[in-house]
Amino acid sequence: MSKTTDAVPEIGSIEPNQHGYRSFTLGAFRFDRDEYFTHVAWPKGHHMLPVDAFLRALQRDIAWGFFYGIVNFDAVIGTMNHYGSVDLFAGRFNDHYRRAGLDHSERFTTPLIQRVFEAMLDDWTNAGFDPFASPQETGSAFGPKHGSNKEAITRHRVTAKRMIAAPGDEPLRTDDNGFPVNRHFHDVPQDKPDVRAEPGFEDEVVAFNLFAYLSRSDVTWNPSIVSVCKASLYCPTTEEYILPVIHGNDRVEWFVQLSDEIQWEVEDRDTGAVRARVTMKAGDVAAMPADIRHRGFSPKRSMLLVWENASPELPALYASGKMPPTPVQF
Ligand code: PHB
Ligand code: FE
Numbered sequence: 001m002s003k004t005t006d007a008v009p010e011i012g013s014i015e016p017n018q019h020g021y022r023s024f025t026l027g028a029f030r031f032d033r034d035e036y037f038t039h040v041a042w043p044k045g046h047h048m049l050p051v052d053a054f055l056r057a058l059q060r061d062i063a064w065g066f067f068y069g070i071v072n073f074d075a076v077i078g079t080m081n082h083y084g085s086v087d088l089f090a091g092r093f094n095d096h097y098r099r100a101g102l103d104h105s106e107r108f109t110t111p112l113i114q115r116v117f118e119a120m121l122d123d124w125t126n127a128g129f130d131p132f133a134s135p136q137e138t139g140s141a142f143g144p145k146h147g148s149n150k151e152a153i154t155r156h157r158v159t160a161k162r163m164i165a166a167p168g169d170e171p172l173r174t175d176d177n178g179f180p181v182n183r184h185f186h187d188v189p190q191d192k193p194d195v196r197a198e199p200g201f202e203d204e205v206v207a208f209n210l211f212a213y214l215s216r217s218d219v220t221w222n223p224s225i226v227s228v229c230k231a232s233l234y235c236p237t238t239e240e241y242i243l244p245v246i247h248g249n250d251r252v253e254w255f256v257q258l259s260d261e262i263q264w265e266v267e268d269r270d271t272g273a274v275r276a277r278v279t280m281k282a283g284d285v286a287a288m289p290a291d292i293r294h295r296g297f298s299p300k301r302s303m304l305l306v307w308e309n310a311s312p313e314l315p316a317l318y319a320s321g322k323m324p325p326t327p328v329q330f
Helices: 051-063 095-100 110-124 210-215 314-319
Strands: 024-026 029-033 037-042 045-050 070-072 077-081 085-090 104-109 227-229 232-242 246-248 253-257 261-268 274-281 285-288 292-309
Touching: 024 110, 037 051, 045 051, 051 070, 051 110, 077 246, 085 110, 104 110, 210 232, 253 261, 253 274, 261 285
Parallel strands: none
Antiparallel strands: 024 029, 029 037, 037 045, 070 077, 070 246, 077 085, 085 104, 227 232, 232 292, 246 292, 253 285, 253 292, 261 274, 261 292
């Protein structure tokens, strides 16, 4: 389907269901929640996801502005970013749904799908559950509706324009502004770099301790932009448990494992066929190809640098085959 819907929708049923939750519609899609599950229905099918996993994925899809390429919530449901509009799909990147003709996809303007997703996240997140936190560091998502957690779900991630700590850019997370060192990072040195600038350049030479900065991150699987050089974005993040989305790339993406270990499941972006299992230990570097999707597993909190090339022309270059999907041909 290629129709783009921008009509102001009824954002959701006014009356809560017997569990206390509102239902939401987007085009022909309908979303309901009960005590344990999110139910998604479309004209030719329906699907269930655990609600904690659904809210973790929904939170990130919203916070990242639908990210680069595809955000699969699981093997069936997800979004594809067209940078101005977004496809909501069911079974679109699942070989079996495709062959059976049970997949469905609809395009919405970004502000519309954003609004409905935000309303759903707000209504379905109970008091005590933080979708950005690791499972050990948050309460339960389950049960009948009880309260809300606006503070957690409206967090803004750091998006530097030059480099954090540079004049006019984002402040650092230090003890002073209330972010404690995470329980898994007590061994990370907190010393500050010794900067000796030539006289007259004191405002232009900036350095910060990235490990100390990351040791105080209160969220998981949420890259923040700490430096920008033209289209080159350094997006480090701290990871624990499972990446809540299966990310389908529309460009090459580099990973630098800064500490501990993450294992990645790498699949074909379009069919979901397994392609590789990558174990990354501290110091390992990987280039994730432009035609895959991946999900990370981090047994303990770890530090990962995601290096993105934000050039807007990249998706078309890869899609047209003008650029190979890997930076190196073996
Ligand atoms: C990714 O899909 O590349 C990704 C997303 C979030 C992270 C790390 C990697 O925290
Ligand atoms: Fe990715």
